[in-house]
Amino acid sequence: MYGIYVDRESKVPVTRQICQQLRMIIESGQLSAGTRLLPTRVLAKEWGIARNVVIEVYEQLIAEGYLDGRAGSGTYVAEGIFHISDSRIPTISSGAAVQPQPKPEREQIIDFATGVPDQKWFPRQIWAKYLKEAAEGTLSEEHNYGHVQGDLSLRSAICEYVYRSKGIQCTAEQIMIVSGASEGFFLLAKSFAPKFHSLYIEDPTIDFTQEIFKLMDYRLVPVEVDLNGMRIDFLTSITPGHLVLLTPSHQFPTGSLLSIQRRHQIIRMVEEADSFVIEDDYDSEFRLRGIPVPPLQTLSPSRVIYVGTFSKTLSPSLRIGFIIVPPSLINTIAEVKDKLNLHTPFIIQKALSQYILDGQLERHIHKMKKVYKKRRNFMTERLQHLFGNDISILGDEAGMHLQISFHPKAYALLPWNDTAAYGFQAETISKYRIAKPSPSTPTGIVLGYGNLTTEEIEEGLSRIYQYASQAGIPRE
Incomplete structure (x- = not known):
């Protein structure tokens, strides 16, 4: 059929x-x-x-x-x-007054930080085994800087992994190993600088990518985000000399998913403008309902540069990420990487390649999806119990954070950036905005649950509710 x-x-x-x-x-x-x-x-x-x-x-x-x-x-x-x-088509194979409270000890503050995986679940013993084997099995001539694009065995393992998990078809030659996604963005900004000078970027979006491109003298053109991702319909075309940066599979911080209609629109635009899309796929493995959404790269491998990372799936401490570039850009980006002497520790690459080939990465991701899904469900239930219809929980069921939008303006206008006296820390949406809102603009908050236990989540949400109650909203 x-x-x-x-x-x-x-x-x-x-x-x-x-x-x-x-x-x-x-x-x-x-x-x-x-x-x-x-x-x-x-x-x-x-x-x-x-x-x-x-x-x-x-x-x-x-x-x-x-x-x-x-x-x-x-x-x-x-x-x-x-x-x-x-x-x-890929083939199949200023706010309300708050009463001062005694400030808790630092270790008592519950931090709803985003983008932080649970390090208690990091497979220390298994990873140590692979690291030891990589160190002992490395030949003396391999104790040099290695290939500028990264170890071939790791690039080959990543090729197989991204095909199985995301449907990306590429060769090892298209992959470049970088020391975290941030180095990947820097490398791309530097490589594109001779031809491109501006960047269409989601607003709001993660702060460090903004800073990288601004430091490289790119002009940022913020584009509003809604429940279906970047408002591509706000763009009639892509202006020459402009790149596009997207987080289509799980927009940060809103959690929205870029619709297929908008994906097609942006691909058509960059093709007409002879431009490129940089796709930041930071945590799509952790889609907690259904299966991971195919990357934008699968729609146009010649126009999308894919940026991946192991900071969320394993640990930020590894400092390993990768970029998948179109064949036409391999030499240009590799040359810049070589000139900048950007190399990733070889032994860690060796250990990671075997870890992936043995299926350990996918087993770990499968386990962590269950952990994060349980926490997200628990957090949404508690929020609904505490706030009822006073909030909306936004974003696709994915990753390690969710967004809360407040309906009573008094809640939204509380100084959410200064809550340590109440024993918690949470990020506001305004923190990630490029077009900075005025102090009176209502905002929402972003709550990360990746590195918190259910007990910490419950206590932290109780503190958030206590803090919000200072706004004086009557409860039924």
């Missing part, structure tokens, strides 16, 4: 196989907008799989924007998906 084939011998999960094929069928125009898909029971019988699998496929593609679920009517192909040529 629909020309979909389920390969039961493949290592690629059935859900991913069907999702990938349905995306291709829709993008190629074989299923036009408004087409009603067959019921899940019919397809489950036709394909010889469990109905729950088909339901999961539908839910995944609804979340990505390919399908439109209409209660009591059925599931339909969504509007606004543009045809993609065959060459771009």
Whole structure:
């Protein structure tokens, strides 16, 4: 049915196989907008799989924007998906007064920091084993700086991993190992500087990427973000000399997912402008409902530079990331990397390559998804219990943080940047804005749960509620 084939011998999960094929069928125009898909029971019988699998496929593609679920009517192909040529379709293989409180000891403050994985779960013993084996098995001639793009065994392992987990098809030659995603952004900013001088960037967005491009004398052009990612519709075209930086799979800090319609729009724009998109995929492995969303890179491998990191999946202390560049840019970026003498520790690369090849990385990610999903569910339940309809919890069910939007203005106008006296710290959305709002502009807060226990989350949320109560909002 629909020309979909389920390969039961493949290592690629059935859900991913069907999702990938349905995306291709829709993008190629074989299923036009408004087409009603067959019921899940019919397809489950036709394909010889469990109905729950088909339901999961539908839910995944609804979340990505390919399908439109209409209660009591059925599931339909969504509007606004543009045809993609065959060459771009991947093959299958000041606020209210607050009463001063005694300041707790520093170790008592609960920090809802974002982007911090739980280091108590870091596989220390297993990692030590791989590190020891890498050190003992390294040849004397390998104790040099190594290849400027990184160790070939690690680049090859990453190639296999990103294909299995994200559907990215690339070669080891396209991969460059960097010391964290921040070095990757710096390398790209430096490499593109002779031709590009401005950057379309999400607003709000992570602060360090803003700083890297500003330090390299790029002019930042902020573009508003909503529940479907960057407002691509605000751009009529890409101006020559401009790059685009996106976090399409899990926008930071809002948590939104860039819709397929906007993905197609931005790809078409950069192609017309002879420009490029830099895709920051910092934590898409931790999508807590459904399967990871295919990267933007899979839509246009020649126009998207993919930036990945192991800081969220393993540990920030490893300082290892990677970039996947189009073949046309390999020599240019490698030359800049060589001139800057940017090398990543060889023994760590060796250890990581074998760790990935042995399936340890995917086992660790699978385990941590369960941990983070439990924490997110617990946090949302407690927030709803404490605040009820006074807040909205925003963002896709993914990663290690969520966003809270306050409805009573009095809550939003509290000085959320100065809460240590109440025993907690939380980041505000305004912290990440490029176009800085006025002090009276209502804001929301971002709560990270990656490195907190459920007990710490419960206590921290109680402190947040106590702090918010100072605004004097009556409760029923």
